[in-house]
Amino acid sequence: xxxxxxxxxxxxxxxFTLEVLKPVQEHVIVPFTGMxxxxxxxxxxxxxxxxxxxxxxxxxxxxxxxxxxxxxCNGVEAAIVLIAAIxxxxxxxxxxxxxIGLGFLAIxxxxxxxxxxxxxxxxxxxxxFSWIHLYLWPxxxxxxxxxxxxxxxxxxxxxxxxxxxxxx
Amino acid sequence: xxxxxxxxxxxxxxFALLIPTFVLWTVASGPLAAPAIGLVNLILTHWFPxxxxxxxxxxxxxxxxxxxxxxxxxxxxxxxxxxxxxxPVNTRILSYSLPFYxxxxxxxxxKEYLYSYVRGLLILYPLFVFGLLCxxxxxxxxxxGATFFNQPGVFxxxxxxxxxxxxxxxxxxxxxAPAIVWLWQSKESQLLRSALxxx
Numbered sequence: 044x045x046x047x048x049x050x051x052x053x054x055x056x057x058x059f060t061l062e063v064l065k066p067v068q069e070h071v072i073v074p075f076t077g078m079x080x081x082x083x084x085x086x087x088x089x090x091x092x093x094x095x096x097x098x099x100x101x102x103x104x105x106x107x108x109x110x111x112x113x114x115x116c117n118g119v120e121a122a123i124v125l126i127a128a129i130x131x132x133x134x135x136x137x138x139x140x141x142x143i144g145l146g147f148l149a150i151x152x153x154x155x156x157x158x159x160x161x162x163x164x165x166x167x168x169x170x171x172f173s174w175i176h177l178y179l180w181p182x183x184x185x186x187x188x189x190x191x192x193x194x195x196x197x198x199x200x201x202x203x204x205x206x207x208x209x210x211x
Numbered sequence: 212x213x214x215x216x217x218x219x220x221x222x223x224x225x226f227a228l229l230i231p232t233f234v235l236w237t238v239a240s241g242p243l244a245a246p247a248i249g250l251v252n253l254i255l256t257h258w259f260p261x262x263x264x265x266x267x268x269x270x271x272x273x274x275x276x277x278x279x280x281x282x283x284x285x286x287x288x289x290x291x292x293x294x295x296x297x298x299p300v301n302t303r304i305l306s307y308s309l310p311f312y313x314x315x316x317x318x319x320x321x322k323e324y325l326y327s328y329v330r331g332l333l334i335l336y337p338l339f340v341f342g343l344l345c346x347x348x349x350x351x352x353x354x355x356g357a358t359f360f361n362q363p364g365v366f367x368x369x370x371x372x373x374x375x376x377x378x379x380x381x382x383x384x385x386x387x388a389p390a391i392v393w394l395w396q397s398k399e400s401q402l403l404r405s406a407l408x409x410x
Contacts, residue, residue: 044395044398048391048395055383055387056379059375059378059379059383060375063374063375063378115382120382120383121386123383124383124387124390174237177301177303177304177307178233178303178304178307179229179233181307181385181386182229182233182307182310182311182314182386183229184386185311185386185387185389185390186225186315188390189315189390189393189394190218190222193218193402193403193406194218194406196403196406196407197405197406197408200406200407200408201408203408
């Protein structure tokens with residue numbers, strides 16, 4: 044456990060420092076956030092004609108309420124936590140990569156639900172929007188990370204080969 | 212099947228507890244933050260006596276008052292300024308780690324709840340204090356700028372260090388710290404024992 048926590052924290056700090064570097068922001072984080080905004084547009088627009096989208100901004104035609112999807116709304120920090128935890132835990136690289144891929148997908152699905160729910164909540168009540176945006180959704184995203192990690196541990200436990208080494 | 216039962220029970224309880232714990236915390240967030248604000252006030256006024264006047268509780272947030280004022284939109288010494296410059300600091304963006312941990316803790320089946328809960332809070336609260344310190348440093352960096360960095364004879368952390376510490380303490384620590392404490396304290400719980408199996 045101590046080894047896991049140490050490696051996890053070191054990886055977390057390294058990945059987080061990498062994430063905030065300007066070139067990484069410019070070439071990875073900003074384009075990824077833009078892609079997420081386009082995906083949110085693509086999900087909402089076919090179902091709601093009162094919504095318009097331009098770039099990373101979603102807006103209601105009637106009320107004028109709009110949200111801009113910015114870096115920090117992209118679930119990357121949660122993904123970093125999950126990646127660090129998966130790599131820190133001893134397992135085969137094939138399992139780790141599979142878990143990182145599926146876990147990243149799980150985080151982004153929840154994150155899209157978060158973006159869309161916040162867009163509608165903000166149009167209804169700004170106080171509720173701020174409360175859920177700043178406090179409740181971050182906790183729910185981390186809960187998602189925790190669940191993915193526990194499910195991954197259960198998968199490893201069930202698929203452990205009797206002769207296989209526990210670390211690479 | 213038993214593993215799924217533990218997971219289902221945990222999820223059910225955690226979702227049922229999240230809203231009441233967050234609502235209680237919203238009501239009590241001012242008093243909850245008061246000791247942290249008092250501690251950070253002590254640190255900041257001793258560390259930067261020429262820049263920080265005080266940090267005090269203002270409803271559900273904190274107010275960071277400086278030794279400067281503003282004149283014609285520019286930072287000015289207090290003597291010639293129109294008013295004392297201060298900045299609101301939202302302590303809730305750090306302290307929501309407490310209701311999150313509370314929901315995780317009480318949603319997990321354990322032999323003993325209260326003692327380990329208090330121990331968990333004793334780990335999380337100093338992190339909240341440190342996060343608040345980083346939040347105040349970031350406010351001073353952004354709003355006081357060169358005057359903050361160029362204090363003679365006073366060690367001021369590098370702007371990049373303050374930036375990274377602020378981001379880490381606001382974006383990661385409030386959700387990650389409760390999760391780590393919960394994992395650590397729950398490693399003997401049926402939920403995690405059944406998940407870990409023979410690993």
